[in-house]
Amino acid sequence: MIFNFDREFQSMMQEHNLTIVILLGHLNPDGDAAGSVMGLAHYIKVNYPQYKVLPYLADTLDKGPKKQVSMDKVFNPFEKPDVEEKYGVIVCDTAVLARMIGRKYYEGAEASIVIDHHASNEGYGDVNYTKTSEACAENVYYILDENKLKNTIDCEISPTAADYIYMGILHDTGCFNRVQVSTMQAAMKLLEMGVDHSYVMQTMYKDTLESLQKRLELLKRAERLLDGAVACVCINHAECETEEISYEDIHPISGFLRDCEDIKLGFTMYEEEENRWRCSFRSDGKWINVNELLQAFGGGGHAAAAGVRKRTNDVEKFKQEILERIIMMRKFSVQDK
Numbered sequence: 001m002i003f004n005f006d007r008e009f010q011s012m013m014q015e016h017n018l019t020i021v022i023l024l025g026h027l028n029p030d031g032d033a034a035g036s037v038m039g040l041a042h043y044i045k046v047n048y049p050q051y052k053v054l055p056y057l058a059d060t061l062d063k064g065p066k067k068q069v070s071m072d073k074v075f076n077p078f079e080k081p082d083v084e085e086k087y088g089v090i091v092c093d094t095a096v097l098a099r100m101i102g103r104k105y106y107e108g109a110e111a112s113i114v115i116d117h118h119a120s121n122e123g124y125g126d127v128n129y130t131k132t133s134e135a136c137a138e139n140v141y142y143i144l145d146e147n148k149l150k151n152t153i154d155c156e157i158s159p160t161a162a163d164y165i166y167m168g169i170l171h172d173t174g175c176f177n178r179v180q181v182s183t184m185q186a187a188m189k190l191l192e193m194g195v196d197h198s199y200v201m202q203t204m205y206k207d208t209l210e211s212l213q214k215r216l217e218l219l220k221r222a223e224r225l226l227d228g229a230v231a232c233v234c235i236n237h238a239e240c241e242t243e244e245i246s247y248e249d250i251h252p253i254s255g256f257l258r259d260c261e262d263i264k265l266g267f268t269m270y271e272e273e274e275n276r277w278r279c280s281f282r283s284d285g286k287w288i289n290v291n292e293l294l295q296a297f298g299g300g301g302h303a304a305a306a307g308v309r310k311r312t313n314d315v316e317k318f319k320q321e322i323l324e325r326i327i328m329m330r331k332f333s334v335q336d337k
């Protein structure tokens with residue numbers, strides 16, 4: 001049975017006698033978290049004007065999507081919602097409670113709806129709709145009423161709900177690099193409705209000469225591991241400080257490594273504070289499932305993109321443990337075939 005957002009939303013509001021809804025996403029929001037949250041916020045605002053809608057995103061939103069969100073004429077999602085009455089929440093693109101931004105709003109809500117696309121979603125919330133797909137915004141698109149969505153384009157000026165949903169799809173698929181038929185069908189419908197591709201594409205551009213030069217320095221550090229099909233960039237805390245390398249600088253590196261024709265798995269290890277490592281893994285999802293790989297270490301995410309945080313004073317040992325698990329998983333997958 002397909003999830004019907006309008007029915008679930010209205011029953012949440014009516015059964016609990018609510019007039020306010022708060023929308024939340026994950027920490028360090030990306031284009032998909034912002035696109036899903038803001039898309040739904042505009043959809044509700046236009047189609048259910050009787051309710052007060054309060055989207056909330058962290059100020060650490062990625063630079064590209066932030067450009068579009070800053071142009072929003074209706075909402076300022078960087079301001080903390082100020083609520084005295086009871087309310088419901090809708091959470092998007094957030095696999096685990098620990099990664100939620102504005103969690104106190106979730107804890108204080110009368111009722112909640114969760115919409116996600118992570119295979120690792122822990123199933124929290126009163127209503128939890130998680131379907132593994134390329135982007136949470138793709139799921140958002142498919143649970144909405146087409147005429148009501150079209151309404152948002154007719155009633156508002158950009159960025160509209162449809163622009164935001166398109167933005168989410170654009171970002172989580174790496175500009176349609178990783179898609180399924182359903183992804184392209186959703187994108188096509190949104191364009192037909194009136195979304196302007198080049199308008200939303202502006203959220204994809206964020207490089208400056210300086211940021212590219214920094215990236216060059218990071219890529220120079222990449223080491224090949226195993227038989228060369230795995231590449232890793234590892235940065236310790238002292239290097240982060242002296243070379244002013246932020247997580248934002250390191251974050252895209254694993255994706256660039258993975259996209260190389262001769263690399264199957266790219267990952268980065270970044271010591272965000274003394275003895276705490278934040279690691280990001282990217283593959284094609286088939287050579288190795290990085291969600292499965294990292295679940296053994298307390299991390300997770302998607303088959304092709306996942307992360308883990310680890311407290312250790314011996315990162316080399318941690319790296320060896322990961323490599324051993326990669327070898328083991330690869331052995332089994334080869335035997336399967």
Ligand SMILES: [Mn+2]
Nearest residue numbers: 032093136172
């Ligand atoms: Mn996502």
